[in-house]
Amino acid sequence: MESGLMHHVALWLAAFLTLGIFSFLYRDNTWYKVCEAIFVGISAGYWFVAYFWDNLYTKFWVGVWVTPMADRPDDWYVLYVGAALGILMLLRLVPKVGWISRWPLAFIVGATAGLYLVTYFASNVMLQIEDTVRPIFGAENDAPIYEIIGNIVVAVGTFTGLIYFFFSKEHRGAFGRAAKVGIFFLMITFGASFGYTVMSRMSLLIGRMDFLFSDWLKLIK
Amino acid sequence: MKREVPLFITFFVGTLLIASVFIPPAESWGENFSVYFDIIAVFAFFLGGGNLLRIHLQKVASKRPDWGYSIVTLVAFLVMLAAGLFKLGNPGGISGNLTTAQSWFQILFQNIMSPLGSTMYALLAFFVASASYRAFRAKNRDATILLVAAFIILLGRTPFGTMLTSWIPPQYDLLQVPNLAIWIMSGPNLAGQRAIMIGIGLGIVSMSLRILLGIERTYLGDDR
Incomplete structure (x- = not known):
């Protein structure tokens, strides 16, 4: 089915749907809404089927009825x-x-x-604290200067960041100043996360453009 | 009875799983419970699928605004359901692998669901660009820090960023944009991430305790 005519039909269908979703950039329209409705229906059906076969059939049905008694776990x-x-x-x-x-x-x-x-x-609290509270000058007191600075930055950043999230005490005086330092680190974190989000979305966009101009229109070889 | 039994089940099951961590023979209970979740999830999908059918059929029957799109949703749902549950076009028949390339289910996935899904997410690139413009106007100190961090991370992951600062001598290579991006990720970013992770961890612990002790009951809904 994936060869010849059907391959072209599938390609044009995928292109039609891709352009339909992109048409939302102009404004909300019928083409987009049809694509959106298809996506909702197809996704619901997909997950229903996947859960049915993977869980109800493979885990329950096979486990209870198909697997021979001798091969079953206790x-x-x-x-x-x-x-x-x-x-x-x-x-x-x-x-x-x-x-x-x-x-x-x-x-x-x-x-x-x-x-x-x-x-x-265990993972979010204990392990993170354990990784933060480390010898600043290295285990053998021989860490290079950039590693010492890194250790200090991580320890101070984590501690002040936690102070910022502590709302049971008013952020005033020394406590408030520490919270402000915490905001500084949190803003860097948000900036880094934002940068990564931009990159991931852009790479998806490049993927769709590649599909349209390379696979569908054959303009890019 | 309507509220007391679920509250007892929540307390009993939760406490049992906490205790199982400290009792070696019971360590595998957590895995068993995840199998229960998977099986229960299928029945939740029966409910969800039924609800989707009910809502859209009601919309079509009463010809509410945009009822035409509900027909599209229903047709797409039923076609995918039939293709997957009966394994239509699958060379191996009903016992064949669900992800066989020639099956209708896989063809529908590859040519409809996958392009639609990735384009939906790709569409967000334009909205992220618009959000970037608003965030990057650097109105105050915090916005400036966010701007600088995001800019260095973005630049550090591109060939242009490498080219831009490749003239910096090796003894100052930390100032080269790709290295600076790595340092931000493993230094200040890590610190912020840790603070957030510890905060989330403590939040989950306190919320779990509230649920197990019956203080948090919203998941039970109203009394009907």
């Missing part, structure tokens, strides 16, 4: 718990017992809270 039956919770979620469609659908939701929220509490505390 706790294979726990898959039923997931399916039972999923079915409870569908009770939302029955108004009289719709409140039962909160149970799987409570399960997800509770499990996520429990998992995140530990993992984020």
Whole structure:
């Protein structure tokens, strides 16, 4: 299907849709809205299908019905718990017992809270503090000057940045001055993130322009 | 019953998972729970898909403004659903791989969803350019710092940036724009990122505690 006529049809369709989305730069119009509606429908269908085959079929159906009993892990039956919770979620469609659908939701929220509490505390708090509180002059007191400056910058920046985020105390006096230093570091961070966002969007734009002028119009060889 | 049982489930499951971290035989529980999430997510997609059908069918039936676009959405959704669930055009039939190149599902993905998705994000380049103009007017000290950092990062990742400062002698190579960009990323930027990450970490810990202790209950919705 990807060869000959169908290849050209697919190419023109992709170009038509690409230009449709770009037409929004002129103003909101019917062409754009049609493309947008297609995108919503196709995306919803795509994720539905992907989750259906990857999770419900591969993880549940294959795990419970297809895999021979001898090859199953010891706790294979726990898959039923997931399916039972999923079915409870569908009770939302029955108004009289719709409140039962909160149970799987409570399960997800509770499990996520429990998992995140530990993992984020370890990765975002403990690990980051551990990497910040390091010997400024190096482990053997032999770090080069640029590394010493780097260590000081990271330690001061992290500490003052945290002070800026501490809103339980008014930002006045020495505390306020430290918060201002924190803003300085945060602005550099936002600037760097902004620069990267601009670059990633530009590279996507170049990719689409390459498709239009190279793949579709063949103007660029 | 309507609120107490979900609150108990939240507390029990959350506490169990926290405890499992400290009990070696229970360490794999977290992985089991992620399988539950995946299976539950499929049923959530049933609800979501059903909701999409209901909302758009209602819009078409009552001929509300822009109902024509709802027909387009419905057709696109059902076509993708049929192509994927029945694996239409798949040489391997219903047991074939979903991502086989010749299948309708993959053809629709490559020629419709992928161009639409990447163009949507590419469109943001123009809005980012407009936002850059507003951000880069350097009205005050903070905006100036943001401007300078973003400018050096942008310039440092391009051949033009390398060319611009290649004349600087090697003993001062830190002042060359690409090296300056690297230093900003690994120095001040890292410090700011760490402060933000620690802040997020502490925020998540406190929010998780609020949820587990039943102080935060908004996820339960109203009492109907």
